[in-house]
Every structure is written in structure tokens, then in C-alpha cells.
Amino acid sequence: MDRLTVRIWRGDAAGGAFAAYEVAARENQTVLDVVSEIQREQEPALAYRFACRVGMCGSCAMEVNGRARWTCRTHVRRVARPGEALTLRPLPHLPVIRDLATDMAPFFDKWARAMGSFQPKDAPDGAVPEDFAVVPPGSKARREADAGIECIGCGVCHASCDVVAWNPDYLGPAALNRAWTLVNDVRDGAQAARLAAVSGDAGCHSCHSTQSCTERCPKGLDPSSAIAGLKRRLFWDALLGRRG
Amino acid sequence: MPDRRHPTYLAFLAHRLSGLALALFLPLHFWALGQALQGEAALEGFLRWTDHGLFKLAEWGLVVLLALHLAGGLRVMALEFLGWRARQKDMAALGAGFALAVGLLFLLNVG
Amino acid sequence: MRGQLHLWVAQRLTAAFLAVAVAVHLVTIIIAVRGGLSAADILARTRGSEAWLLFYAGFALAAGLHAAIGLRAIAAEWLGWRGRGLDLLWLGLGLATALFGIRAAWGLYHA
Numbered sequence: 001m002d003r004l005t006v007r008i009w010r011g012d013a014a015g016g017a018f019a020a021y022e023v024a025a026r027e028n029q030t031v032l033d034v035v036s037e038i039q040r041e042q043e044p045a046l047a048y049r050f051a052c053r054v055g056m057c058g059s060c061a062m063e064v065n066g067r068a069r070w071t072c073r074t075h076v077r078r079v080a081r082p083g084e085a086l087t088l089r090p091l092p093h094l095p096v097i098r099d100l101a102t103d104m105a106p107f108f109d110k111w112a113r114a115m116g117s118f119q120p121k122d123a124p125d126g127a128v129p130e131d132f133a134v135v136p137p138g139s140k141a142r143r144e145a146d147a148g149i150e151c152i153g154c155g156v157c158h159a160s161c162d163v164v165a166w167n168p169d170y171l172g173p174a175a176l177n178r179a180w181t182l183v184n185d186v187r188d189g190a191q192a193a194r195l196a197a198v199s200g201d202a203g204c205h206s207c208h209s210t211q212s213c214t215e216r217c218p219k220g221l222d223p224s225s226a227i228a229g230l231k232r233r234l235f236w237d238a239l240l241g242r243r244g
Numbered sequence: 245m246p247d248r249r250h251p252t253y254l255a256f257l258a259h260r261l262s263g264l265a266l267a268l269f270l271p272l273h274f275w276a277l278g279q280a281l282q283g284e285a286a287l288e289g290f291l292r293w294t295d296h297g298l299f300k301l302a303e304w305g306l307v308v309l310l311a312l313h314l315a316g317g318l319r320v321m322a323l324e325f326l327g328w329r330a331r332q333k334d335m336a337a338l339g340a341g342f343a344l345a346v347g348l349l350f351l352l353n354v355g
Numbered sequence: 356m357r358g359q360l361h362l363w364v365a366q367r368l369t370a371a372f373l374a375v376a377v378a379v380h381l382v383t384i385i386i387a388v389r390g391g392l393s394a395a396d397i398l399a400r401t402r403g404s405e406a407w408l409l410f411y412a413g414f415a416l417a418a419g420l421h422a423a424i425g426l427r428a429i430a431a432e433w434l435g436w437r438g439r440g441l442d443l444l445w446l447g448l449g450l451a452t453a454l455f456g457i458r459a460a461w462g463l464y465h466a
Contacts, residue, residue: 264426267422277459281465285394288393311381314377317373321367350388353385
């Protein structure tokens with residue numbers, strides 16, 4: 001059977017280097033399958049992260065041959081030609097814990113800074129509202145929100161965004177996409193504060209629409225357009241003197 | 245080097261680098277036109293000094309960069325203000341084509 | 356934060372104006388280079404024309420500001436130059452460039 005060479009970055013926050021492994025090249029295998037095989041058969045100390053293996057949990061993202069990907073849904077034959085090696089690195093733009101496992105805390109801290117949690121309008125203390133909110137599914141705001149809510153928080157867009165690398169304070173595509181879904185949630189009562197939180201150089205105004213986030217999102221979401229939506233809203237608010 | 249090979253990333257790079265070049269050229273351009281303050285003869289003298297082929301090449305380059313930056317800016321604003329998320333790649337290609345067409349028109353008319 | 360938002364708004368407002376102005380500029384360039392640039396041809400168009408003076412003055416103002424705000428972003432992201440003090444410096448540089456351009460426009464009007 002043909003062999004597949006896999007170069008895996010091994011190390012921690014202090015630094016590291018690539019180690020080469022060989023596994024059988026099978027017709028059907030995902031990148032995560034290969035990493036698991038190496039960890040089980042050859043390198044028990046190899047650190048990596050996964051949970052669901054079916055593209056729902058968002059925990060297995062890595063850099064595969066120069067591109068951030070969800071590894072559980074990435075077939076080896078789609079990213080490496082026969083005979084070509086796989087090169088795996090931890091997800092860029094986040095601190096490395098060890099080997100292929102990154103610390104996702106800074107990524108989710110940005111969601112919090114972008115006010116990515118729902119703030120009920122009717123019950124600010126978190127109590128259950130008296131009545132159901134009526135949200136027509138076909139309304140423009142609901143469709144804008146629907147376009148972005150399937151995010152699984154894998155960090156691929158954040159890892160693919162140059163602005164994140166150039167400005168570590170930049171909230172990044174995932175957090176801003178999340179904010180845009182809430183800006184379009186008519187039940188939310190924290191719009192002014194959220195729009196202020198996503199404004200400026202650390203927010204949507206640093207986005208240069210390279211659209212790497214949209215290009216790389218494994219769920220086919222379009223954070224780039226969500227960020228454009230935030231810019232649009234803030235532009236008219238500023239021009240017309242509206243605050244939230 | 246991370247893999248950034250996709251059309252809208254190239255469009256971003258083209259937009260940024262053309263903008264950088266144009267921004268640096270701007271004071272030079274204003275200085276040159278400012279020759280008119282010393283009268284027609286001074287401006288004419290400067291223009292004849294730039295008749296050299298290298299200047300013509302630079303002028304052509306600047307015209308192409310200006311057209312490229314214009315087209316790239318329109319694409320970004322279409323995304324930001326009109327929400328045109330579809331066909332961004334086609335628009336990027338169209339922008340490059342527009343810049344080349346303007347460059348060609350310049351070459352056909354110069355001389 | 357408000358300041359950064361306003362810089363972005365200024366960038367897009369100038370961009371909208373520049374989109375029209377640059378289109379006019381490109382057409383003017385391609386017509387003007389026919390048979391060679393000459394000071395007499397340029398001044399025949401601009402001398403004593405309030406319309407061209409107003410157009411070029413507005414063009415210079417928008418271009419100066421637009422370029423400075425763009426350079427600010429490049430300096431922040433590629434050189435790490437950030438801060439409120441630098442923002443004021445960029446704004447000053449943009450206005451200075453604009454004034455330099457308006458001076459040239461005056462020259463073309465008055466020569």
C-alpha cells in the first residue's frame with residue numbers, strides 16, 4: 001500500500017519543530033483520521049483536539065498545507081496530490097498550548113468583547129419574557145441574522161484573516177459575524193452598546209474586505225458581508241447623528 | 245507563508261499597493277502642477293523636461309494604478325454600502341480589465 | 356473609538372466623491388495627452404475657469420484626506436505605528452497635502 005508522509009509541528013509556546021511520520025495512504029481518510037492514527041499507533045504524546053468528528057463542534061481546526069481547515073471534514077486526497085506530503089501546524093493567530101492544540105481563549109474573549117451574547121430586551125435581568133416575540137422569518141433583519149447563525153466557532157476565519165495578524169486587538173470575522181446576527185435580532189436590547197463595541201480600529205473598520213474569512217469558512221458563511229453590514233449601519237448612524 | 249491565493253485577496257493587495265503608490269505620488273503631482281504659479285513658461289518647461297520615454301512609462305503606470313484603485317474602491321463600496329456579496333470575484337476581474345482598458349486607451353492616445 | 360469611526364466615514368465620503376472625480380480625471384488625461392501635453396492646452400482649459408478651479412480644489416481636498424487616512428492604516432498594520440498623536444499627524448499631513456494641491460489649482464486658474 002502507498003505511504004503518506006505527514007509533517008506535524010511539535011512544540012509549545014516556547015517554540016518547536018516539524019516531526020515526520022508515515023501512515024498508509026488510504027482511498028478515504030480525513031486529515032483528522034490521519035492525526036488520530038499517528039497519535040494512537042506512533043506518537044501517544046501528540047496533542048491535538050477534536051470531539052464530534054462530523055463538523056459540528058468546531059474543535060479540530062488546524063493549518064493543513066498552509067491553509068486553515070476543519071480537519072474532520074477535510075479528505076486528504078482533496079488537499080494533497082498522490083505522493084504529496086501533509087504539513088500540519090496549529091491554527092495561526094492563537095497561542096499554542098502544545099503541538100496542534102491552540103488556546104482558544106483569546107478567540108472567544110473577542111466574542112465577549114464584541115458583545116456576542118444575547119441581551120433580552122423585555123427581561124434585562126435575564127428573566128423569561130411574559131410573551132413570545134413575533135419575528136417574521138421572511139423579514140430582512142431575520143434573514144440577515146439567519147445567514148450568520150450557523151457558526152460553529154472553529155476559528156478558521158480568525159486564522160485566515162491578515163488583519164488579525166497585523167492588529168492583535170482586532171475582533172476578527174467570527175466575533176463580528178456574531179455581533180451582526182445580534183444587531184439583526186429584534187428581541188435584543190443592547191444595540192447601542194454592541195455597535196459601540198464593534199466600531200473603530202479594533203472592530204469592523206479595520207476590515208479590508210480581503211474576504212479570506214468568507215473564502216475559508218467551512219460552513220460557507222460570509223463574515224465579510226456581516227462586517228460590511230456593521231460598517232453600513234455605523235456609517236448611517238454617524239452621518240445621521242443616530243446613536244444605536 | 246500562509247495560503248492567500250484567492251481573487252479578492254489579490255484585489256485587496258492591488259488596491260492597497262496602488263493606493264500607496266498614488267498617495268506617495270500625490271505631493272509630487274501637486275508640486276509639478278504648482279509650476280503654473282510661475283507662469284505658462286515654467287509649466288511648459290517642466291512638461292518638456294518630462295517628454296523623456298521613462299516619464300511616459302511612469303505616467304502610463306500611474307494612469308493604470310489610478311484606474312485600478314478606482315475600480316477596486318467601487319467594488320469594496322458595492323459590498324459595504326449595497327451589500328453586493330454575490331459576484332465579488334467577477335467584479336475583481338472586471339476591475340483589472342477596466343484598468344488594462346484605460347491603460348490601453350492612454351497608450352493609443354499618447355504621443 | 357468615535358474618532359476612528361469618523362476617520363472611516365471621512366474615508367468613504369471622500370471615496371464617493373473621488374469615484375466621480377477620478378473618472379472625470381481619467382477622461383481628461385486621455386483627451387489631454389492626444390498630440391502631446393502642452394502648458395498652453397492645459398491652461399486654455401483651466402485659466403479663468405471657476406468650474407475647473409472648484410473641481411480641482413475639491414478633488415485635491417478629497418484626495419489629500421483620502422490618501423492620508425489610507426496611509427494611516429498601512430502604517431498601523433505594516434509598521435505598527437499607532438496612537439492618537441499619530442492620528443492627528445496624519446490628519447495634518449492630509450490637510451497640508453490638500454492645501455498644496457489647492458495652491459496648484461489656483462496656479463492653473465490664475466496663470
